[in-house]
Amino acid sequence: MIAKPKAGKAALQRLLDAEEFIRPWRFKIVSVGDGTVTVMIPLRKALLRPGGIVNGPALMAAADVVLWLAIKARHGIAYDALTSDLNTAFLRPAKNVPVYCTGRILRAGRRRFYGVAECHDKDGHLFSHHTVTYVQPA
Amino acid sequence: MIAKPKAGKAALQRLLDAEEFIRPWRFKIVSVGDGTVTVMIPLRKALLRPGGIVNGPALMAAADVVLWLAIKARHGIAYDALTSDLNTAFLRPAKNVPVYCTGRILRAGRRRFYGVAECHDKDGHLFSHHTVTYVQPA
Amino acid sequence: MIAKPKAGKAALQRLLDAEEFIRPWRFKIVSVGDGTVTVMIPLRKALLRPGGIVNGPALMAAADVVLWLAIKARHGIAYDALTSDLNTAFLRPAKNVPVYCTGRILRAGRRRFYGVAECHDKDGHLFSHHTVTYVQPA
Amino acid sequence: MIAKPKAGKAALQRLLDAEEFIRPWRFKIVSVGDGTVTVMIPLRKALLRPGGIVNGPALMAAADVVLWLAIKARHGIAYDALTSDLNTAFLRPAKNVPVYCTGRILRAGRRRFYGVAECHDKDGHLFSHHTVTYVQPA
DSSP: OOSSOSSOHHHHHHHHHHOTTTGGGOOEEEEEETTEEEEEEOOOGGGEETTTEEOHHHHHHHHHHHHHHHHHHHHOTTOOOEEEEEEEEEOSOOBSSOEEEEEEEEEEOSSEEEEEEEEEOTTOOEEEEEEEEEEOOO | OOSSOSSOHHHHHHHHHHOTTTGGGOOEEEEEETTEEEEEEOOOGGGEETTTEEOHHHHHHHHHHHHHHHHHHHHOTTOOOEEEEEEEEEOSOOBSSOEEEEEEEEEEOSSEEEEEEEEEOTTOOEEEEEEEEEEOOO | OOSSOSSOHHHHHHHHHHOTTTGGGOOEEEEEETTEEEEEEOOOGGGEETTTEEOHHHHHHHHHHHHHHHHHHHHOTTOOOEEEEEEEEEOSOOBSSOEEEEEEEEEEOSSEEEEEEEEEOTTOOEEEEEEEEEEOOO | OOSSOSSOHHHHHHHHHHOTTTGGGOOEEEEEETTEEEEEEOOOGGGEETTTEEOHHHHHHHHHHHHHHHHHHHHOTTOOOEEEEEEEEEOSOOBSSOEEEEEEEEEEOSSEEEEEEEEEOTTOOEEEEEEEEEEOOO
16 A cells, blocks of 8 residues: 555646546546545536436546546556446436545555445535446556 | 337437437447347547547446437337446457447336446447446336 | 434344345354444355355355345344345455455435445455345335 | 367266355256356255245356356366456346356456356246356466
């Protein structure tokens, strides 16, 4: 376990802003800790499905990205791993609110990382729960 | 089991094109059958993560949408259900190719629908495998 | 949220000992809290797969049972719900040790319960991580 | 893809009967094909939860074992891999009937195997659907 992140909040935010496949979500990094990252998904009309509910793929994309960032925080921006599994349970609709997503690495093997991500409101009420596995290609 | 879809390819494509939260993916409906829908994700630079790989959330969004469409094909455009669970295994990177996603309902209960979605190339080689549960709110 | 369990440790242990489909695992209840239960799987040769590893179905059975008990602790022994989904990630082999399994309800809807279970050693090192959904039949 | 199994039905049944951690389920191998195995779980009172329903861990154990056997059928009895992920959706209770479980490898990498298992009755009606990942230790 590494106490001091190898990549901090500013560097990770620059990465999100630079990558064309992520930029459209406009994720804002809220905090970076040891093995944990929180991002915010700003509320935008373009994210809402009928009923004013933030669409599910936005939450899954956030879950995917927070673990990706948590791994890079530990190992450095250049370290790349690919998602191998991502399981999602949608627990409560996120209606017309900004969504926060917090990821946390639970188990770091040599090449396999397993963690949990939770999408929640600013008070911590859960919208969705995710488990995510990343694998570093051989 | 209903042999004749209540909503066909043209109506479902209009729905995809009308919904702002889906439109950015530019999914094209390829085919609609009884309990099954295939869409195509056109290859665009904006979808690629480093290495020229179609990003995972695009595949998960496609998996989510094909089951949503398969349910509407059976029950009509106005019938709405919400995703409750979506599990994804990424099996092989989709490198610089259009991706097809085929969803199929395996079990339709009164209010719960369970199905499988597969993202694949035009020859059927798998990129990802998904299980998806939709629930109609009470 | 109910602070005081409707069914306590002794009543839940009697249930485990009385049910023929659970008894063979010989689960011992370690603790019962609000929305959380921990059981112990005693080490027995009959549980070991080649390599001295506690077999996976034993861990999945424990994950299934701790959420079942956590729901009964809250709603009473007579309240019955059925597992609808159980996702498991095996993180590290449990070699020749007793295994503890702790379940916790994360979200209780009217009829749907979602929780997490973790199998771990006595010091909290993870062997497996599970998400479990129970649904009360209509 | 290997057309002829390296381990056939008789050898795989002997393995099931010899392993103490599997034997109690009394799985009977029904058929072995290329990348696919079907087993039968004989109906026994000891497997039933309240309501006469075959208990969930029995179905998960069967899902786990059919993929394990499908890998051994391809690579030989001595080839061992460990389950890394097993996701289960329970779709319909199996009430007082023998259960069949059919597993099929969908993707075989160098060291990672991904497949689907389905528990069903003799006519193919689904009780549960599983996705299973096996990994050969380094």
